[in-house]
Amino acid sequence: MTRANRITSVFIVVGLLISILAGIARAQGPTAARKTFTISGSTGLPGVTLKGFPGLVVSDENGVYSVEVPETWSGRVAPIKIGYVFQPPQRAYTSVNANHTGDDYTATVIAFTIGGSVGVPGAVMEGLPGRPVTDEQGRYRARVEYGWSGAVTPKKEGYSFQPPCIQYSQVVQNHEREDYTARVVMFTILGSTGAPGVAMQGLPSDVVTDATGRYAATVPYGWSGTVAPQKPGFEFTPSSRQYPLIREDCPNQDYTPKILPFTISGRVWTHAGGASGMVGVPDVVLVGFPGEPVTDAEGRYSATVEYGWSGTVVPRKEGFGFEPASREYAKVTADQEEQVFLSTMTMVTISVATNDVLVIPTSEVAPERLAETTEDLRVMLHIFREKLSEPRMILGVLRDYGNFFGADRKVEALYLQGTAAVFVIEVDFPYSFPRQRTQEGDATQEEAVDPVWQNARERLLAPPGSRGYGARGQAGQTQEMTFEQFKEELLRSLKHAANLRNLDPNELVILTIVAQNEEGGWPGQTSYTRSRTPYAASGVPSSRSTSRRSAAPVLDGYGRPRLDALGRPLTQEAAPPTTVLTMQAQKADIDAFAKGVLDFERFRQRVKTFTY
Numbered sequence: 151m152t153r154a155n156r157i158t159s160v161f162i163v164v165g166l167l168i169s170i171l172a173g174i175a176r177a178q179g180p181t182a183a184r185k186t187f188t189i190s191g192s193t194g195l196p197g198v199t200l201k202g203f204p205g206l207v208v209s210d211e212n213g214v215y216s217v218e219v220p221e222t223w224s225g226r227v228a229p230i231k232i233g234y235v236f237q238p239p240q241r242a243y244t245s246v247n248a249n250h251t252g253d254d255y256t257a258t259v260i261a262f263t264i265g266g267s268v269g270v271p272g273a274v275m276e277g278l279p280g281r282p283v284t285d286e287q288g289r290y291r292a293r294v295e296y297g298w299s300g301a302v303t304p305k306k307e308g309y310s311f312q313p314p315c316i317q318y319s320q321v322v323q324n325h326e327r328e329d330y331t332a333r334v335v336m337f338t339i340l341g342s343t344g345a346p347g348v349a350m351q352g353l354p355s356d357v358v359t360d361a362t363g364r365y366a367a368t369v370p371y372g373w374s375g376t377v378a379p380q381k382p383g384f385e386f387t388p389s390s391r392q393y394p395l396i397r398e399d400c401p402n403q404d405y406t407p408k409i410l411p412f413t414i415s416g417r418v419w420t421h422a423g424g425a426s427g428m429v430g431v432p433d434v435v436l437v438g439f440p441g442e443p444v445t446d447a448e449g450r451y452s453a454t455v456e457y458g459w460s461g462t463v464v465p466r467k468e469g470f471g472f473e474p475a476s477r478e479y480a481k482v483t484a485d486q487e488e489q490v491f492l493s494t495m496t497m498v499t500i501s502v503a504t505n506d507v508l509v510i511p512t513s514e515v516a517p518e519r520l521a522e523t524t525e526d527l528r529v530m531l532h533i534f535r536e537k538l539s540e541p542r543m544i545l546g547v548l549r550d551y552g553n554f555f556g557a558d559r560k561v562e563a564l565y566l567q568g569t570a571a572v573f574v575i576e577v578d579f580p581y582s583f584p585r586q587r588t589q590e591g592d593a594t595q596e597e598a599v600d601p602v603w604q605n606a607r608e609r610l611l612a613p614p615g616s617r618g619y620g621a622r623g624q625a626g627q628t629q630e631m632t633f634e635q636f637k638e639e640l641l642r643s644l645k646h647a648a649n650l651r652n653l654d655p656n657e658l659v660i661l662t663i664v665a666q667n668e669e670g671g672w673p674g675q676t677s678y679t680r681s682r683t684p685y686a687a688s689g690v691p692s693s694r695s696t697s698r699r700s701a702a703p704v705l706d707g708y709g710r711p712r713l714d715a716l717g718r719p720l721t722q723e724a725a726p727p728t729t730v731l732t733m734q735a736q737k738a739d740i741d742a743f744a745k746g747v748l749d750f751e752r753f754r755q756r757v758k759t760f761t762y
Contacts, residue, residue, distance in 0.1 A: 185220070185221045186218045186219060186220050186221060187218070187219055187220075187221060187223070187246045187247065187248055187249050187250070188216060188217070188218055188219075188249040188250070188251070189203070189216070189217050189219055189227075189243070189246070189249070189250040189251075189253055190214070190215060190216035190217070190250070190251050190252075190253065191214075191215060191250075191251070191252055191253035191254040191255065192209070192212075192213050192214050192215070192254045192255070193209040193213045193214075193215060193229045193231075193236065193254075193255045193257055194213045194254075194255065194256060194257040195209065195213050195231055195234060195257045196209055196210060196211045196212065196213055197209060197231060198213065198215070198229045198230065198231045198234075198236075198255070198257065199229070199230045199231065200215055200217070200227050200228070200229050200230075201227070201228050201229075201230050202225050202226045202227035202228055202240070203217045203219065203225070203227055204217070204219060204220075204223070204225075205217070209229075213257075219243070219246050220246075221246065221247055222245040222246060222247060223243060223245075223246040224243055224244045224245055224246065225242075225243050226240055226241070226242050226243070227240060227241045227242075227243065227253075228240035228241075229255045229257070231257070232296070232297075233259055233260045233295065233296030233297050234257045234258060234259055234260060234296070235257075235258050235260060236255040236256060236257055236258070237255065237256045237258065238255065241253060259295045259296060260295070260296040261293045261294065261295055261296070262293070262294055262295075262296065262298075262321050262322070262323055262324045262325070263291060263292070263293060263294075263324045263325070263326060264278060264291075264292050264293075264294055264302070264318070264321070264324075264325045264326075264328055265289070265290060265291035265292065265325070265326050265327075265328065266289070266290065266325075266326070266327050266328035266329040266330070267284075267287070267288050267289045267290070267329045267330070268284050268288050268289075268290065268304045268306075268311060268329070268330040268332055269288045269330065269331060269332035270284065270288050270306060270309060270332040271284055271285060271286045271287070271288055272284060272306055273288070273290075273304045273305060273306040273309070273311075273332070274304070274305050274306065275290050275292065275302055275303075275304055276302070276303045276304070276305050277300050277301045277302040277303055277315070278290075278292040278294070278300070278302050279292060279293070279294060279298075280292065284304075288332070290304075294318070294321050295321075296321065296322060297320045297321060297322065298318065298320075298321045299318055299319045299320055299321070300317075300318055301315050301316070301317050301318070302315060302316050302318065302328070303315040304330050304332075306332070307371070307372075308334060308335050308370065308371030308372050309332050309333065309334060309335060309371075310332075310333045310335055311330040311331065311332055311333070312330065312331045312333065313330065316328055334370045334371060335370070335371040336368045336369065336370055336371070337368065337369055337370075337371065337373075337396050337397075337398060337399050337400065338366060338367070338368055338369075338399045338400070338401070339353070339366070339367050339368075339369060339377070339393070339396075339399075339400045339403055340364070340365065340366035340367070340400070340401055340402075340403065341364070341365065341401070341402055341403030341404040341405070342359070342362075342363050342364045342365070342404045342405070343359050343363050343364075343365065343379045343381075343386060343404075343405045343407055344363045344404075344405065344406060344407040345359065345363050345381060345384055345407040346359055346360060346361045346362070346363055347359060347381060348363070348365070348379045348380065348381045348384070348386075348407075349379070349380045349381065350365050350367065350377055350378075350379055350380075351377070351378050351379075351380050352375050352376045352377040352378055352390070353367040353369070353375070353377055354367070354369055354370075354373070354375075355367065359379075363407075369393075369396050370396075371396065371397065372395055372396060372397070373393065373395075373396045374393055374394055374395055374396070375393055376390050376391070376392050376393070377390060377391050377393065377403075378390035378391075379405050379407075381407075382457065382458070382483070383409060383410045383456065383457020383458050383483070384407050384408065384409060384410065384457070385407070385408045385410060386405040386406065386407055386408070387405065387406045387408070388405065391403060409456045409457060410456070410457045411454045411455070411456060411457075412454070412455055412456075412457065412459075412482050412483070412484060412485050412486070413452055413453070413454055413455075413485045413486075413487075414439070414452070414453045414455060414463075414479070414482070414485070414486045414489055415450070415451065415452040415453070415485075415486075415487050415488075415489065416450075416451060416487065416488055416489030416490050416491070417430055417445075417448070417449045417450050417451070417488075417490055417491075418430060418431040418434045418445050418449040418451065418465060418472070418490075418491045418492075418493055419431065419449060419490060419491070419492050419493065420449075420470075420492070420493045420494065420568070421492075421494070429449070429656050430445065430446075430447070430448040430449020430450060430656060431445060431449045431467065431470065431493045431568060432445055432446060432447045432448070432449060432568070432654055432656075433445060433467060434449070434451070434465050434466065434467045434470070434472075434491075434493070435465070435466045435467065436451050436453060436463055436464075436465055437463070437464045437465075437466050438461050438462050438463035438464055438476075439453035439455070439461070439463055440453060440454065440455060440459075441453065441454075447654050447655050447656060448656060455479075455482050457482070457483060458481045458482065458483065459479065459481075459482045460479055460480045460481055460482070461478075461479055462476050462477070462478055462479075463476060463477045463479065464476045465491045465493070467493070469511075470493045470494065471493065471494050472491045472492065472493050472494075473491065473492045473493075473494075474491065477489060506528065506531060506562040506563060507524055507527045507528050507531065507562070507563045507564075507565075508563070508564045508565070509523050509524050509527070509564075509565045509567075510564070510565065510566050510567065511567040519651075519652050522651045522652055523565055523650075523651065523652045523653075525607075526649060526650045526651050526652075527563040527565055527571060527573075527650070528563070528610055529603060529606050529607045529610055529649070530563070530571075530573065530646060530647055530649070530650060531562055531563045531573055532606045532607075532609065532610045533602060533603070533606045533643060533646050534573055534575055534643065534661065535575070536606065537639065537640070537643050562574055562575060565653075568654070568657065569657060569658065570657055570658035570659065570660050570734075571647070571650060571653060571657065571658070571659050571660070571737075572660040572661075572662065573659075573660065573661045573662065574662040574664065575661075575662070575663050575664065576663075576664040600646055600648070600649055600744075602646055603646050603649045606646075637731070637733075637759065638754075640661060640663070640731075640733060641733065641750070641753070641754055641757060642750070644659065644661065644733065644735055644740055644743070644757070645740060645743050645744040646744075647659045647735075647737070647740050648740050648741045648743075648744035648745075650737070653737045654737065655736070655737050655738035655741070656736065656737070656738065657736075657737050658734055658735065658736055658737070659734075659735050659736075659737055659740055660732065660733070660734050660735075661732070661733045662730060662731070662732045662733075663730070663731040663732075664730050730760075730761065731759070731760075731761050732759070732760040732761075733757055733758070733759050734757065734758040734759075734760075735753075735756070735757045735758075736756070739753060739756045739757070
């Protein structure tokens with residue numbers, strides 16, 4: 151075949167093919183040229199882009215998508231949305247020749263981890279999804295979605311954290327070391343005890359009040375306990391405070407202090423007088439004690455000092471010395487009793503004397519008190535003189551002491567302050583004593599104003615020449631009286647000494663009767679005779695007999711003188727005795743007798759009587 155024929159043949163074949171294809175196209179019509187298939191499904195999320203399809207394909211608000219692809223289309227499709235991953239991650243299509251429905255995807259959000267430590271267990275991580283709680287090691291962990299934003303704050307009662315919170319915005323990665331520092335919340339307990347150096351026992355630390363008495367302590371949240379202020383020598387009100395559960399500051403926790411007082415007491419003694427040979431010394435000032443207490447009538451004293459008090463105490467009373475001279479006290483922590491001082495009179499400061507009275511004060515005394523004491527002694531002496539000068543009682547005379555207290559001083563009453571008032575009277579006694587008994591009840595029925603005292607005082611202060619002792623009468627008007635009756639009369643007379651002013655109850659009143667009759671002693675003991683001496687108008691003998699017989703009367707079985715045929719006493723020679731009667735009574739007992747608190751018998755028992 152020639153080349154021309156071959157070319158002609160090719161054209162013929164090509165023409166036939168074109169004719170066939172054109173016929174087929176005409177037979178199928180216009181739709182045959184536009185044939186497509188549908189691919190659809192769900193992504194589970196809206197706005198998911200399905201990358202790989204022809205054109206832009208995005209899931210709707212329900213997460214559904216649908217797309218038309220041409221026949222025989224091939225490709226790979228992957229759903230894409232920021233923060234999510236899908237399963238399957240993609241789909242492959244090859245020569246699509248049919249619809250594809252239900253090509254679904256499962257969307258999973260991308261999650262990141264936020265974790266760390268807060269240092270304490272049980273802390274709630276407010277702000278994170280699910281509010282996680284820290285474990286026993288104080289650690290926490292939480293998952294957040296891609297792009298999550300928020301503020302995370304750890305919280306636990308009684309604790310604070312640093313930082314207090316952490317802000318997150320659009321999380322796109324893990325945060326593994328987000329740590330916090332935990333601090334216990336502390337509260338303050340503060341107040342005053344009113345005293346420095348007070349230990350506040352019960353608080354978590356050693357807390358002691360400052361110089362102003364104030365204190366402050368910090369305690370953790372939820373602390374419980376009992377706080378008690380303690381300081382030696384102090385008590386506090388209240389004694390303690392209870393704190394069940396601290397959840398806030400506690401200001402003004404105050405206490406009122408009270409210093410514990412202690413007593414130091416004792417007595418100041420002297421060796422002068424008293425049944426036991428010791429009596430208390432009044433009016434001694436205890437210098438050095440707070441308030442400088444003064445001893446009472448019995449020499450007792452008491453001082454109150456604070457806990458821990460120190461000092462030197464010196465007893466002082468003018469005219470007295472003391473043993474010991476002082477006492478040292480260092481940090482007193484208990485009561486101290488029987489703190490005794492012994493005193494001795496060291497000097498006489500002043501004395502007041504009249505012709506028959508001597509007053510010797512042993513401490514500083516106001517002049518008016520000296521005058522009162524002197525007057526009272528003279529009145530009491532006057533009462534004794536009158537009692538012993540009654541001619542019905544004693545047909546004798548009163549004598550002074552001569553030079554007993556000095557060549558030119560006549561003293562019959564002596565008062566030594568703090569010791570005794572002494573009355574000494576010298577008499578000549580007759581053969582017998584007249585009976586001069588006090589009516590029943592006289593000792594207890596004395597008037598409020600002692601009439602005997604008043605009368606004696608008036609006579610004593612009367613103008614000179616109008617005074618006298620004893621009752622006016624004739625010598626020889628006597629009745630017999632025993633020596634015991636005579637002593638009873640003197641005892642009853644002692645009640646008038648209740649009027650003596652300025653005598654302490656513990657001081658003594660002493661009456662001494664000195665019989666200087668050289669011819670005999672006390673009737674009833676050793677009898678004697680004497681010549682009777684006439685009395686002057688004043689009631690005292692007009693003269694004293696200097697001639698005395700040294701003969702004693704002969705007594706019968708009743709102690710009475712035997713008489714001769716002419717009625718004269720029978721006598722016998724006897725040694726000339728000197729007899730003394732002394733009565734010693736405490737001023738307190740005399741006062742009780744005068745008021746009727748003591749009857750005569752009890753008073754007699756308390757009075758000491760000596761004869762020698």
